[in-house]
Amino acid sequence: MLEEEKDRSPWHVLRGVIWKVLVEYRRYAFNLASSAITFTLLFGVILGGMRGLAAAEGITLGPSLEGMVVGLLIWTLAVLSYQSWAYGLVFEAQTGTLEQLYLSPWGFRWVALGRLLGDLTFPLIFACLPITFGVLFTGRAFRVDLFTLVPLAMLTILQAWSLGLALGGLALLYKRIEASFQIMQFLIAGLIGLAAVPGNWLLGALPFVLSTRAAHQSLVHGVPLWRQPSAPALLGVTALWLLAGSWAYRHCERTAMRRGLLGHY
Amino acid sequence: MPLSHVLEITELRKIYRPGTGRQVVAVDGFDLSLEAGMVIGLLGPNGAGKTTIIKCCLGLVIPSSGTIRVAGYDLWRQPVQARLRVAAVLEGSRNVYWRHSVIENLRFFANLHGYSWAAARPRAEELLERLDLADRRTALVGELSRGMQQKVAVACALVRRCPLVLLDEPTLGLDVETARELERLIIELAREQGTTVVVSSHQMDLVERICRRVAILRKGRLVVNDSVTNLLDIFAARAYRFTLENPPGIEQRQELLSRFPGVCFDDAAGAFRLEVMDAGEFYDLMEFMRQAGLRVAQIDREVPDLGEVFLQVIRGEGSFA
Numbered sequence: 001m002l003e004e005e006k007d008r009s010p011w012h013v014l015r016g017v018i019w020k021v022l023v024e025y026r027r028y029a030f031n032l033a034s035s036a037i038t039f040t041l042l043f044g045v046i047l048g049g050m051r052g053l054a055a056a057e058g059i060t061l062g063p064s065l066e067g068m069v070v071g072l073l074i075w076t077l078a079v080l081s082y083q084s085w086a087y088g089l090v091f092e093a094q095t096g097t098l099e100q101l102y103l104s105p106w107g108f109r110w111v112a113l114g115r116l117l118g119d120l121t122f123p124l125i126f127a128c129l130p131i132t133f134g135v136l137f138t139g140r141a142f143r144v145d146l147f148t149l150v151p152l153a154m155l156t157i158l159q160a161w162s163l164g165l166a167l168g169g170l171a172l173l174y175k176r177i178e179a180s181f182q183i184m185q186f187l188i189a190g191l192i193g194l195a196a197v198p199g200n201w202l203l204g205a206l207p208f209v210l211s212t213r214a215a216h217q218s219l220v221h222g223v224p225l226w227r228q229p230s231a232p233a234l235l236g237v238t239a240l241w242l243l244a245g246s247w248a249y250r251h252c253e254r255t256a257m258r259r260g261l262l263g264h265y
Numbered sequence: 266m267p268l269s270h271v272l273e274i275t276e277l278r279k280i281y282r283p284g285t286g287r288q289v290v291a292v293d294g295f296d297l298s299l300e301a302g303m304v305i306g307l308l309g310p311n312g313a314g315k316t317t318i319i320k321c322c323l324g325l326v327i328p329s330s331g332t333i334r335v336a337g338y339d340l341w342r343q344p345v346q347a348r349l350r351v352a353a354v355l356e357g358s359r360n361v362y363w364r365h366s367v368i369e370n371l372r373f374f375a376n377l378h379g380y381s382w383a384a385a386r387p388r389a390e391e392l393l394e395r396l397d398l399a400d401r402r403t404a405l406v407g408e409l410s411r412g413m414q415q416k417v418a419v420a421c422a423l424v425r426r427c428p429l430v431l432l433d434e435p436t437l438g439l440d441v442e443t444a445r446e447l448e449r450l451i452i453e454l455a456r457e458q459g460t461t462v463v464v465s466s467h468q469m470d471l472v473e474r475i476c477r478r479v480a481i482l483r484k485g486r487l488v489v490n491d492s493v494t495n496l497l498d499i500f501a502a503r504a505y506r507f508t509l510e511n512p513p514g515i516e517q518r519q520e521l522l523s524r525f526p527g528v529c530f531d532d533a534a535g536a537f538r539l540e541v542m543d544a545g546e547f548y549d550l551m552e553f554m555r556q557a558g559l560r561v562a563q564i565d566r567e568v569p570d571l572g573e574v575f576l577q578v579i580r581g582e583g584s585f586a
Binding site: 007008009010012013015016017019020023024027095096097099100101102103104105106107111254257258259260262263 | 281282283291317320323324325326327344345348349351352353355359360361362363364365369372373374375376377378379380381384421
Protein backbone atom coordinates (compact mmCIF):
# COMPACT_ATOMS: atom_id res chain seq x y z
CA MET A 1 0.00 0.00 0.00
CA LEU A 2 2.76 2.42 0.96
CA GLU A 3 4.62 1.69 -2.27
CA GLU A 4 1.58 2.73 -4.26
CA GLU A 5 1.15 5.94 -2.31
CA LYS A 6 4.39 7.33 -3.70
CA ASP A 7 2.70 7.54 -7.09
CA ARG A 8 -0.42 9.24 -5.81
CA SER A 9 -0.52 12.97 -6.20
CA PRO A 10 -2.95 15.90 -6.10
CA TRP A 11 -1.83 16.73 -9.65
CA HIS A 12 -3.76 13.70 -10.82
CA VAL A 13 -6.82 15.14 -9.05
CA LEU A 14 -6.35 18.41 -10.93
CA ARG A 15 -5.83 16.64 -14.25
CA GLY A 16 -8.80 14.34 -13.64
CA VAL A 17 -11.20 17.18 -12.88
CA ILE A 18 -10.08 19.22 -15.91
CA TRP A 19 -10.38 16.12 -18.10
CA LYS A 20 -13.91 15.52 -16.84
CA VAL A 21 -14.95 19.12 -17.57
CA LEU A 22 -13.59 18.81 -21.11
CA VAL A 23 -15.44 15.52 -21.62
CA GLU A 24 -18.62 17.33 -20.59
CA TYR A 25 -17.97 20.14 -23.07
CA ARG A 26 -17.37 17.63 -25.85
CA ARG A 27 -20.41 15.58 -24.94
CA TYR A 28 -22.67 18.60 -24.67
CA ALA A 29 -21.28 20.51 -27.63
CA PHE A 30 -24.84 21.35 -28.68
CA ASN A 31 -25.40 23.14 -25.38
CA LEU A 32 -22.17 25.05 -25.91
CA ALA A 33 -23.25 25.98 -29.43
CA SER A 34 -26.67 27.14 -28.18
CA SER A 35 -25.00 29.35 -25.59
CA ALA A 36 -22.75 30.79 -28.29
CA ILE A 37 -25.79 31.58 -30.45
CA THR A 38 -27.60 33.18 -27.48
CA PHE A 39 -24.62 35.36 -26.65
CA THR A 40 -24.13 36.28 -30.32
CA LEU A 41 -27.75 37.35 -30.60
CA LEU A 42 -27.57 39.24 -27.30
CA PHE A 43 -24.49 41.21 -28.30
CA GLY A 44 -25.81 41.75 -31.81
CA VAL A 45 -29.09 43.14 -30.51
CA ILE A 46 -27.43 45.40 -27.91
CA LEU A 47 -24.68 46.83 -30.09
CA GLY A 48 -26.66 46.81 -33.34
CA GLY A 49 -29.63 48.39 -31.57
CA MET A 50 -27.45 51.12 -30.11
CA ARG A 51 -25.95 51.92 -33.48
CA GLY A 52 -29.33 51.89 -35.20
CA LEU A 53 -30.84 54.18 -32.56
CA ALA A 54 -27.93 56.59 -32.84
CA ALA A 55 -28.23 56.67 -36.61
CA ALA A 56 -31.95 57.36 -36.43
CA GLU A 57 -31.44 60.22 -33.96
CA GLY A 58 -28.43 61.55 -35.85
CA ILE A 59 -26.11 61.15 -32.83
CA THR A 60 -22.49 60.08 -32.95
CA LEU A 61 -22.01 57.17 -30.57
CA GLY A 62 -18.32 56.40 -30.98
CA PRO A 63 -17.03 56.45 -27.35
CA SER A 64 -20.30 55.13 -25.89
CA LEU A 65 -20.31 52.17 -28.23
CA GLU A 66 -16.67 51.45 -27.45
CA GLY A 67 -17.48 51.64 -23.73
CA MET A 68 -20.34 49.24 -24.24
CA VAL A 69 -18.05 46.76 -26.02
CA VAL A 70 -15.59 46.87 -23.13
CA GLY A 71 -18.42 46.53 -20.60
CA LEU A 72 -19.84 43.50 -22.39
CA LEU A 73 -16.40 41.93 -22.56
CA ILE A 74 -15.92 42.19 -18.78
CA TRP A 75 -19.54 41.21 -18.08
CA THR A 76 -19.21 38.06 -20.20
CA LEU A 77 -16.01 37.03 -18.48
CA ALA A 78 -17.41 37.74 -15.02
CA VAL A 79 -20.86 36.20 -15.40
CA LEU A 80 -19.72 33.03 -17.15
CA SER A 81 -16.90 32.51 -14.67
CA TYR A 82 -18.89 32.84 -11.46
CA GLN A 83 -21.87 30.97 -12.88
CA SER A 84 -19.90 27.94 -14.04
CA TRP A 85 -18.51 27.51 -10.54
CA ALA A 86 -21.64 28.31 -8.50
CA TYR A 87 -24.03 26.34 -10.72
CA GLY A 88 -21.50 23.50 -10.91
CA LEU A 89 -21.46 23.25 -7.13
CA VAL A 90 -25.26 23.29 -6.90
CA PHE A 91 -25.41 20.62 -9.62
CA GLU A 92 -23.01 18.37 -7.70
CA ALA A 93 -25.05 18.83 -4.52
CA GLN A 94 -28.31 18.13 -6.37
CA THR A 95 -27.05 14.98 -8.02
CA GLY A 96 -25.41 13.68 -4.85
CA THR A 97 -21.81 13.58 -6.02
CA LEU A 98 -20.57 16.51 -3.92
CA GLU A 99 -19.73 14.32 -0.93
CA GLN A 100 -17.69 12.00 -3.15
CA LEU A 101 -15.67 15.00 -4.33
CA TYR A 102 -14.98 15.86 -0.69
CA LEU A 103 -13.46 12.40 -0.21
CA SER A 104 -10.45 13.39 -2.28
CA PRO A 105 -7.45 12.95 0.07
CA TRP A 106 -6.06 16.42 -0.58
CA GLY A 107 -9.37 18.06 0.11
CA PHE A 108 -11.90 19.83 -2.04
CA ARG A 109 -9.55 22.70 -2.92
CA TRP A 110 -7.81 20.71 -5.67
CA VAL A 111 -11.15 19.65 -7.08
CA ALA A 112 -12.33 23.27 -6.99
CA LEU A 113 -9.16 24.50 -8.69
CA GLY A 114 -9.51 21.87 -11.40
CA ARG A 115 -13.13 22.82 -11.96
CA LEU A 116 -12.28 26.52 -12.17
CA LEU A 117 -9.39 25.93 -14.59
CA GLY A 118 -11.41 23.50 -16.70
CA ASP A 119 -14.20 26.02 -17.00
CA LEU A 120 -11.83 28.80 -18.17
CA THR A 121 -12.22 27.91 -21.84
CA PHE A 122 -15.89 28.81 -21.91
CA PRO A 123 -15.69 32.48 -20.77
CA LEU A 124 -12.46 33.09 -22.68
CA ILE A 125 -13.96 31.96 -26.00
CA PHE A 126 -17.22 33.80 -25.47
CA ALA A 127 -15.41 36.97 -24.43
CA CYS A 128 -14.11 37.22 -28.00
CA LEU A 129 -17.67 37.80 -29.21
CA PRO A 130 -18.14 41.39 -27.91
CA ILE A 131 -14.85 42.44 -29.49
CA THR A 132 -15.83 40.87 -32.81
CA PHE A 133 -19.18 42.63 -32.73
CA GLY A 134 -17.46 45.82 -31.63
CA VAL A 135 -15.33 45.75 -34.78
CA LEU A 136 -18.40 45.05 -36.91
CA PHE A 137 -20.64 47.73 -35.45
CA THR A 138 -18.22 50.52 -34.60
CA GLY A 139 -16.31 50.09 -37.80
CA ARG A 140 -13.02 50.54 -36.01
CA ALA A 141 -10.36 48.08 -35.09
CA PHE A 142 -9.85 47.57 -31.37
CA ARG A 143 -6.28 47.34 -30.21
CA VAL A 144 -6.14 43.75 -29.21
CA ASP A 145 -2.94 43.37 -27.22
CA LEU A 146 -2.91 39.78 -26.01
CA PHE A 147 -0.19 40.54 -23.43
CA THR A 148 -2.67 42.92 -21.80
CA LEU A 149 -5.97 41.23 -22.55
CA VAL A 150 -5.06 37.73 -21.34
CA PRO A 151 -3.77 38.87 -17.89
CA LEU A 152 -6.68 41.27 -17.64
CA ALA A 153 -9.15 38.52 -18.45
CA MET A 154 -7.50 36.31 -15.83
CA LEU A 155 -7.73 39.01 -13.17
CA THR A 156 -11.39 39.59 -14.03
CA ILE A 157 -12.06 35.86 -13.86
CA LEU A 158 -10.33 35.65 -10.48
CA GLN A 159 -12.57 38.43 -9.17
CA ALA A 160 -15.59 36.58 -10.51
CA TRP A 161 -14.40 33.41 -8.80
CA SER A 162 -14.42 35.26 -5.49
CA LEU A 163 -18.14 35.97 -5.96
CA GLY A 164 -18.70 32.42 -7.15
CA LEU A 165 -16.93 31.02 -4.09
CA ALA A 166 -19.03 33.12 -1.73
CA LEU A 167 -22.28 32.20 -3.50
CA GLY A 168 -21.25 28.54 -3.69
CA GLY A 169 -20.60 28.59 0.05
CA LEU A 170 -24.05 30.00 0.68
CA ALA A 171 -25.50 27.29 -1.58
CA LEU A 172 -23.92 24.63 0.66
CA LEU A 173 -25.79 26.08 3.63
CA TYR A 174 -29.06 27.33 2.18
CA LYS A 175 -29.31 25.05 -0.91
CA ARG A 176 -31.80 26.82 -3.15
CA ILE A 177 -30.22 30.18 -3.85
CA GLU A 178 -30.35 30.20 -7.66
CA ALA A 179 -32.39 33.42 -7.50
CA SER A 180 -29.38 35.23 -6.05
CA PHE A 181 -27.28 33.87 -8.91
CA GLN A 182 -29.62 35.68 -11.31
CA ILE A 183 -29.52 38.90 -9.31
CA MET A 184 -25.72 38.75 -9.38
CA GLN A 185 -25.75 39.23 -13.16
CA PHE A 186 -27.38 42.63 -12.73
CA LEU A 187 -25.13 43.49 -9.81
CA ILE A 188 -22.09 42.78 -12.00
CA ALA A 189 -23.54 44.99 -14.75
CA GLY A 190 -23.94 47.74 -12.14
CA LEU A 191 -20.36 47.32 -10.92
CA ILE A 192 -19.06 47.55 -14.49
CA GLY A 193 -21.13 50.71 -14.98
CA LEU A 194 -19.42 52.26 -11.95
CA ALA A 195 -16.14 52.18 -13.89
CA ALA A 196 -17.36 55.20 -15.81
CA VAL A 197 -17.67 57.24 -12.59
CA PRO A 198 -14.42 59.19 -12.25
CA GLY A 199 -12.30 59.57 -9.08
CA ASN A 200 -13.18 58.01 -5.73
CA TRP A 201 -10.62 55.31 -4.98
CA LEU A 202 -13.22 53.45 -2.95
CA LEU A 203 -15.07 52.57 -6.14
CA GLY A 204 -11.89 51.01 -7.43
CA ALA A 205 -11.91 48.59 -4.54
CA LEU A 206 -15.13 47.05 -5.85
CA PRO A 207 -14.78 44.06 -8.15
CA PHE A 208 -14.65 44.63 -11.93
CA VAL A 209 -14.36 48.43 -11.70
CA LEU A 210 -10.58 48.59 -12.22
CA SER A 211 -10.71 45.71 -14.73
CA THR A 212 -13.21 47.60 -16.84
CA ARG A 213 -11.15 50.80 -16.72
CA ALA A 214 -7.98 48.88 -17.62
CA ALA A 215 -9.72 47.07 -20.50
CA HIS A 216 -10.98 50.40 -21.84
CA GLN A 217 -7.51 51.92 -21.66
CA SER A 218 -6.05 48.96 -23.50
CA LEU A 219 -8.68 48.27 -26.15
CA VAL A 220 -9.62 51.86 -26.99
CA HIS A 221 -6.46 53.84 -26.26
CA GLY A 222 -3.89 51.09 -26.75
CA VAL A 223 -2.24 51.47 -23.34
CA PRO A 224 -0.71 48.16 -22.25
CA LEU A 225 -1.61 46.94 -18.78
CA TRP A 226 1.93 47.19 -17.41
CA ARG A 227 2.00 50.90 -18.29
CA GLN A 228 -1.28 51.70 -16.58
CA PRO A 229 -0.87 53.34 -13.14
CA SER A 230 -3.82 51.38 -11.71
CA ALA A 231 -2.24 47.98 -12.49
CA PRO A 232 -0.80 47.36 -8.97
CA ALA A 233 -4.13 48.38 -7.42
CA LEU A 234 -5.92 45.99 -9.79
CA LEU A 235 -3.65 43.16 -8.68
CA GLY A 236 -4.18 44.00 -5.00
CA VAL A 237 -7.96 44.30 -5.31
CA THR A 238 -8.12 40.96 -7.14
CA ALA A 239 -6.03 39.25 -4.46
CA LEU A 240 -8.16 40.73 -1.67
CA TRP A 241 -11.45 39.68 -3.26
CA LEU A 242 -10.13 36.21 -3.96
CA LEU A 243 -9.03 35.86 -0.35
CA ALA A 244 -12.39 37.14 0.87
CA GLY A 245 -14.28 34.72 -1.43
CA SER A 246 -12.10 31.79 -0.35
CA TRP A 247 -12.58 32.66 3.32
CA ALA A 248 -16.36 32.92 2.86
CA TYR A 249 -16.46 29.55 1.11
CA ARG A 250 -14.28 27.91 3.75
CA HIS A 251 -16.43 29.34 6.53
CA CYS A 252 -19.67 28.10 4.92
CA GLU A 253 -18.06 24.72 4.20
CA ARG A 254 -17.01 24.23 7.84
CA THR A 255 -20.48 25.26 9.02
CA ALA A 256 -22.08 22.81 6.57
CA MET A 257 -19.76 20.03 7.79
CA ARG A 258 -20.56 20.81 11.43
CA ARG A 259 -24.29 20.73 10.70
CA GLY A 260 -24.00 17.67 8.46
CA LEU A 261 -25.41 19.55 5.48
CA LEU A 262 -22.81 18.75 2.85
CA GLY A 263 -24.76 15.98 1.19
CA HIS A 264 -28.24 17.38 1.70
CA TYR A 265 -30.19 19.09 -0.98
CA MET B 266 3.12 4.26 11.50
CA PRO B 267 1.93 1.04 13.18
CA LEU B 268 -1.07 -0.58 11.54
CA SER B 269 -2.59 -2.10 14.66
CA HIS B 270 -6.10 -1.11 13.62
CA VAL B 271 -7.41 -0.04 10.27
CA LEU B 272 -10.11 2.01 11.95
CA GLU B 273 -10.03 3.22 15.52
CA ILE B 274 -12.86 5.37 16.82
CA THR B 275 -12.57 6.66 20.35
CA GLU B 276 -15.27 8.43 22.34
CA LEU B 277 -16.94 9.79 19.23
CA ARG B 278 -19.70 12.25 20.00
CA LYS B 279 -21.77 14.29 17.61
CA ILE B 280 -24.36 16.80 18.67
CA TYR B 281 -26.35 18.62 15.99
CA ARG B 282 -27.71 22.03 16.87
CA PRO B 283 -30.50 22.65 14.38
CA GLY B 284 -31.30 26.04 15.97
CA THR B 285 -33.59 27.63 18.53
CA GLY B 286 -31.36 26.24 21.30
CA ARG B 287 -32.30 22.64 20.53
CA GLN B 288 -29.70 19.95 20.31
CA VAL B 289 -29.83 16.45 18.94
CA VAL B 290 -27.34 13.90 20.22
CA ALA B 291 -26.70 11.76 17.13
CA VAL B 292 -23.69 9.82 18.45
CA ASP B 293 -22.88 9.51 22.12
CA GLY B 294 -19.48 8.16 23.14
CA PHE B 295 -18.99 5.63 20.34
CA ASP B 296 -15.88 3.41 20.40
CA LEU B 297 -14.86 0.90 17.75
CA SER B 298 -11.63 -0.73 16.63
CA LEU B 299 -11.39 -2.76 13.45
CA GLU B 300 -8.57 -4.97 12.26
CA ALA B 301 -7.48 -5.62 8.70
CA GLY B 302 -9.64 -7.94 6.67
CA MET B 303 -12.69 -7.63 8.91
CA VAL B 304 -16.20 -7.21 7.54
CA ILE B 305 -18.41 -5.58 10.16
CA GLY B 306 -22.08 -4.73 10.06
CA LEU B 307 -23.11 -1.40 11.53
CA LEU B 308 -26.71 -1.84 12.58
CA GLY B 309 -29.31 0.30 14.21
CA PRO B 310 -32.82 1.61 13.67
CA ASN B 311 -33.37 4.82 11.70
CA GLY B 312 -31.82 7.77 13.53
CA ALA B 313 -29.48 5.57 15.59
CA GLY B 314 -26.44 7.44 14.25
CA LYS B 315 -25.04 5.01 11.66
CA THR B 316 -24.78 7.47 8.79
CA THR B 317 -23.37 10.17 11.07
CA ILE B 318 -20.64 7.77 12.20
CA ILE B 319 -19.82 6.84 8.61
CA LYS B 320 -19.70 10.48 7.54
CA CYS B 321 -17.52 11.36 10.55
CA CYS B 322 -15.11 8.58 9.50
CA LEU B 323 -14.95 10.09 6.03
CA GLY B 324 -14.40 13.64 7.28
CA LEU B 325 -17.70 14.80 5.80
CA VAL B 326 -19.17 15.66 9.18
CA ILE B 327 -17.11 17.35 11.90
CA PRO B 328 -17.62 15.50 15.19
CA SER B 329 -18.28 17.39 18.43
CA SER B 330 -15.55 15.40 20.19
CA GLY B 331 -13.60 12.17 20.00
CA THR B 332 -10.91 10.88 17.69
CA ILE B 333 -10.93 8.81 14.53
CA ARG B 334 -7.78 7.15 13.26
CA VAL B 335 -7.58 5.45 9.88
CA ALA B 336 -4.64 3.02 9.63
CA GLY B 337 -3.07 4.87 12.55
CA TYR B 338 -3.51 8.36 11.06
CA ASP B 339 -5.66 10.93 12.81
CA LEU B 340 -8.42 11.93 10.40
CA TRP B 341 -8.36 15.60 11.35
CA ARG B 342 -4.67 16.09 12.13
CA GLN B 343 -3.28 13.98 9.28
CA PRO B 344 -6.19 14.21 6.84
CA VAL B 345 -4.28 13.40 3.64
CA GLN B 346 -2.70 10.21 5.01
CA ALA B 347 -5.99 9.12 6.57
CA ARG B 348 -8.14 9.87 3.51
CA LEU B 349 -5.75 8.10 1.17
CA ARG B 350 -6.83 4.96 2.98
CA VAL B 351 -10.61 5.22 2.96
CA ALA B 352 -13.28 5.01 0.28
CA ALA B 353 -17.05 4.87 0.51
CA VAL B 354 -20.33 4.30 -1.23
CA LEU B 355 -22.90 6.51 0.43
CA GLU B 356 -26.54 5.70 0.79
CA GLY B 357 -29.27 7.63 -0.92
CA SER B 358 -26.96 9.60 -3.15
CA ARG B 359 -25.92 8.88 -6.66
CA ASN B 360 -22.20 8.54 -5.90
CA VAL B 361 -21.29 8.48 -9.60
CA TYR B 362 -21.92 10.64 -12.68
CA TRP B 363 -24.87 9.48 -14.70
CA ARG B 364 -23.92 11.54 -17.73
CA HIS B 365 -20.53 9.87 -17.95
CA SER B 366 -19.75 6.37 -19.09
CA VAL B 367 -18.76 3.54 -16.76
CA ILE B 368 -15.09 3.73 -17.73
CA GLU B 369 -15.07 7.54 -17.49
CA ASN B 370 -16.42 7.31 -13.95
CA LEU B 371 -13.75 4.79 -12.99
CA ARG B 372 -11.05 6.99 -14.46
CA PHE B 373 -12.36 10.12 -12.72
CA PHE B 374 -12.67 8.53 -9.28
CA ALA B 375 -9.21 6.97 -9.58
CA ASN B 376 -7.85 10.42 -10.43
CA LEU B 377 -9.82 11.93 -7.56
CA HIS B 378 -7.87 9.71 -5.19
CA GLY B 379 -4.57 10.71 -6.74
CA TYR B 380 -3.96 7.83 -9.14
CA SER B 381 -2.88 8.38 -12.71
CA TRP B 382 -5.14 6.55 -15.14
CA ALA B 383 -2.20 4.46 -16.28
CA ALA B 384 -1.69 3.22 -12.71
CA ALA B 385 -5.38 2.65 -12.02
CA ARG B 386 -6.39 1.12 -15.32
CA PRO B 387 -5.45 -2.53 -14.60
CA ARG B 388 -7.45 -2.40 -11.37
CA ALA B 389 -10.39 -0.77 -13.19
CA GLU B 390 -10.34 -3.48 -15.86
CA GLU B 391 -10.24 -6.17 -13.19
CA LEU B 392 -13.25 -4.65 -11.42
CA LEU B 393 -15.19 -4.36 -14.68
CA GLU B 394 -14.62 -8.07 -15.27
CA ARG B 395 -15.45 -9.12 -11.71
CA LEU B 396 -18.61 -7.06 -11.60
CA ASP B 397 -19.72 -8.16 -15.05
CA LEU B 398 -19.61 -4.63 -16.39
CA ALA B 399 -16.93 -5.11 -19.05
CA ASP B 400 -19.32 -5.11 -21.99
CA ARG B 401 -21.04 -1.95 -20.70
CA ARG B 402 -17.87 0.07 -20.18
CA THR B 403 -18.77 2.78 -22.68
CA ALA B 404 -22.45 2.99 -21.70
CA LEU B 405 -23.61 6.11 -19.88
CA VAL B 406 -24.32 5.27 -16.24
CA GLY B 407 -27.74 6.95 -16.48
CA GLU B 408 -28.76 4.39 -19.10
CA LEU B 409 -27.92 1.39 -16.91
CA SER B 410 -30.25 -0.50 -14.58
CA ARG B 411 -30.36 0.40 -10.87
CA GLY B 412 -28.32 -2.67 -10.01
CA MET B 413 -25.63 -1.88 -12.55
CA GLN B 414 -25.46 1.73 -11.38
CA GLN B 415 -24.84 0.50 -7.86
CA LYS B 416 -22.16 -1.85 -9.13
CA VAL B 417 -20.48 1.10 -10.87
CA ALA B 418 -20.60 3.05 -7.60
CA VAL B 419 -18.97 0.15 -5.76
CA ALA B 420 -16.35 -0.24 -8.52
CA CYS B 421 -15.55 3.49 -8.28
CA ALA B 422 -14.97 3.09 -4.54
CA LEU B 423 -12.84 -0.02 -4.97
CA VAL B 424 -10.70 1.32 -7.80
CA ARG B 425 -9.02 3.49 -5.14
CA ARG B 426 -7.51 0.40 -3.47
CA CYS B 427 -8.14 1.65 0.06
CA PRO B 428 -7.64 -0.61 3.09
CA LEU B 429 -10.91 0.69 4.55
CA VAL B 430 -14.18 0.75 2.61
CA LEU B 431 -17.41 2.08 4.09
CA LEU B 432 -20.63 0.95 2.43
CA ASP B 433 -23.89 2.57 3.46
CA GLU B 434 -26.81 0.37 2.32
CA PRO B 435 -24.83 -1.15 -0.58
CA THR B 436 -27.53 -3.53 -1.81
CA LEU B 437 -30.62 -1.40 -1.24
CA GLY B 438 -33.02 -1.78 -4.15
CA LEU B 439 -30.95 -4.42 -5.92
CA ASP B 440 -32.29 -7.67 -7.30
CA VAL B 441 -31.22 -10.88 -5.56
CA GLU B 442 -28.64 -11.84 -8.18
CA THR B 443 -26.89 -8.46 -8.19
CA ALA B 444 -26.99 -8.28 -4.40
CA ARG B 445 -25.35 -11.71 -4.15
CA GLU B 446 -22.71 -10.66 -6.66
CA LEU B 447 -21.81 -7.68 -4.48
CA GLU B 448 -21.80 -9.84 -1.38
CA ARG B 449 -19.31 -12.20 -3.00
CA LEU B 450 -17.11 -9.29 -3.97
CA ILE B 451 -17.10 -7.87 -0.44
CA ILE B 452 -16.17 -11.24 1.05
CA GLU B 453 -13.39 -11.75 -1.52
CA LEU B 454 -12.04 -8.26 -0.90
CA ALA B 455 -11.68 -8.94 2.80
CA ARG B 456 -10.27 -12.42 2.32
CA GLU B 457 -7.89 -11.83 -0.59
CA GLN B 458 -6.79 -8.24 -0.10
CA GLY B 459 -7.27 -7.75 3.61
CA THR B 460 -9.67 -4.86 3.02
CA THR B 461 -11.69 -3.86 6.07
CA VAL B 462 -15.32 -3.30 5.12
CA VAL B 463 -17.95 -1.54 7.21
CA VAL B 464 -21.45 -2.29 5.97
CA SER B 465 -24.32 -0.22 7.28
CA SER B 466 -27.59 -1.85 6.39
CA HIS B 467 -31.12 -2.65 7.46
CA GLN B 468 -30.91 -5.92 5.53
CA MET B 469 -30.14 -8.38 8.31
CA ASP B 470 -29.83 -11.38 6.01
CA LEU B 471 -27.12 -9.57 4.07
CA VAL B 472 -25.24 -8.66 7.24
CA GLU B 473 -25.58 -12.19 8.58
CA ARG B 474 -24.16 -13.63 5.36
CA ILE B 475 -21.15 -11.35 4.91
CA CYS B 476 -20.21 -9.90 8.30
CA ARG B 477 -18.06 -11.60 10.86
CA ARG B 478 -18.90 -8.99 13.45
CA VAL B 479 -21.74 -6.57 14.17
CA ALA B 480 -21.94 -3.31 16.04
CA ILE B 481 -25.49 -2.42 17.05
CA LEU B 482 -26.38 1.16 17.85
CA ARG B 483 -29.29 2.44 19.85
CA LYS B 484 -29.88 6.19 20.18
CA GLY B 485 -26.29 6.98 19.24
CA ARG B 486 -24.80 4.51 21.71
CA LEU B 487 -23.04 1.26 20.97
CA VAL B 488 -25.00 -1.50 22.70
CA VAL B 489 -23.46 -4.56 21.08
CA ASN B 490 -20.07 -5.15 19.50
CA ASP B 491 -19.66 -8.87 19.05
CA SER B 492 -19.13 -11.55 16.45
CA VAL B 493 -22.24 -12.66 14.60
CA THR B 494 -21.66 -16.27 15.74
CA ASN B 495 -21.43 -15.28 19.41
CA LEU B 496 -24.46 -13.10 19.21
CA LEU B 497 -26.55 -15.82 17.59
CA ASP B 498 -25.25 -18.31 20.16
CA ILE B 499 -26.20 -16.07 23.08
CA PHE B 500 -29.76 -15.85 21.88
CA ALA B 501 -29.94 -19.42 20.61
CA ALA B 502 -28.82 -20.82 23.95
CA ARG B 503 -31.76 -19.26 25.70
CA ALA B 504 -34.71 -20.61 23.78
CA TYR B 505 -35.86 -24.24 23.56
CA ARG B 506 -38.95 -25.77 22.04
CA PHE B 507 -40.38 -28.89 23.66
CA THR B 508 -42.80 -31.07 21.67
CA LEU B 509 -44.74 -33.44 23.92
CA GLU B 510 -46.37 -36.81 23.30
CA ASN B 511 -49.13 -36.01 25.84
CA PRO B 512 -50.18 -32.36 26.29
CA PRO B 513 -50.16 -30.99 29.89
CA GLY B 514 -53.46 -30.65 31.78
CA ILE B 515 -54.81 -27.39 33.21
CA GLU B 516 -53.14 -27.84 36.61
CA GLN B 517 -49.85 -28.82 35.02
CA ARG B 518 -49.98 -25.78 32.82
CA GLN B 519 -50.61 -23.50 35.77
CA GLU B 520 -47.73 -25.03 37.67
CA LEU B 521 -45.45 -24.78 34.63
CA LEU B 522 -46.33 -21.10 34.26
CA SER B 523 -45.79 -20.34 37.93
CA ARG B 524 -42.41 -22.10 38.11
CA PHE B 525 -41.15 -21.12 34.64
CA PRO B 526 -42.45 -17.65 33.66
CA GLY B 527 -40.74 -17.84 30.23
CA VAL B 528 -43.04 -20.65 29.02
CA CYS B 529 -45.45 -20.09 26.13
CA PHE B 530 -47.76 -22.80 24.79
CA ASP B 531 -48.39 -23.71 21.18
CA ASP B 532 -51.47 -25.93 21.48
CA ALA B 533 -51.86 -26.53 17.76
CA ALA B 534 -48.42 -28.11 17.58
CA GLY B 535 -48.70 -29.78 21.00
CA ALA B 536 -45.60 -27.92 22.08
CA PHE B 537 -44.37 -25.18 24.33
CA ARG B 538 -41.44 -22.83 24.17
CA LEU B 539 -39.23 -21.90 27.07
CA GLU B 540 -36.67 -19.15 27.24
CA VAL B 541 -34.31 -20.23 30.01
CA MET B 542 -32.15 -17.76 31.92
CA ASP B 543 -29.54 -20.33 32.95
CA ALA B 544 -28.68 -23.98 32.46
CA GLY B 545 -30.12 -24.91 35.89
CA GLU B 546 -33.58 -23.83 34.80
CA PHE B 547 -33.40 -26.26 31.87
CA TYR B 548 -32.67 -29.23 34.18
CA ASP B 549 -35.38 -28.10 36.62
CA LEU B 550 -37.87 -28.20 33.78
CA MET B 551 -36.76 -31.68 32.70
CA GLU B 552 -37.19 -32.90 36.28
CA PHE B 553 -40.62 -31.28 36.50
CA MET B 554 -41.76 -32.99 33.29
CA ARG B 555 -40.44 -36.36 34.46
CA GLN B 556 -42.36 -36.07 37.75
CA ALA B 557 -45.52 -34.80 35.98
CA GLY B 558 -45.43 -37.70 33.51
CA LEU B 559 -45.09 -35.44 30.49
CA ARG B 560 -43.31 -37.40 27.80
CA VAL B 561 -40.98 -35.39 25.59
CA ALA B 562 -41.12 -36.30 21.90
CA GLN B 563 -38.60 -33.74 20.72
CA ILE B 564 -36.43 -30.89 22.01
CA ASP B 565 -35.29 -28.20 19.59
CA ARG B 566 -32.93 -25.41 20.31
CA GLU B 567 -34.41 -22.36 18.65
CA VAL B 568 -31.86 -20.66 16.42
CA PRO B 569 -32.83 -17.04 15.89
CA ASP B 570 -31.66 -15.12 12.86
CA LEU B 571 -29.82 -11.84 13.11
CA GLY B 572 -33.03 -9.93 12.52
CA GLU B 573 -34.63 -11.39 15.66
CA VAL B 574 -31.47 -10.77 17.67
CA PHE B 575 -31.35 -7.20 16.41
CA LEU B 576 -34.96 -6.57 17.40
CA GLN B 577 -34.38 -7.92 20.89
CA VAL B 578 -31.26 -5.80 21.29
CA ILE B 579 -32.83 -2.55 20.17
CA ARG B 580 -35.89 -3.22 22.33
CA GLY B 581 -33.47 -3.48 25.23
CA GLU B 582 -34.47 -7.00 26.18
CA GLY B 583 -32.44 -9.25 28.44
CA SER B 584 -28.89 -8.22 29.20
CA PHE B 585 -29.09 -5.52 26.50
CA ALA B 586 -31.52 -3.35 28.46
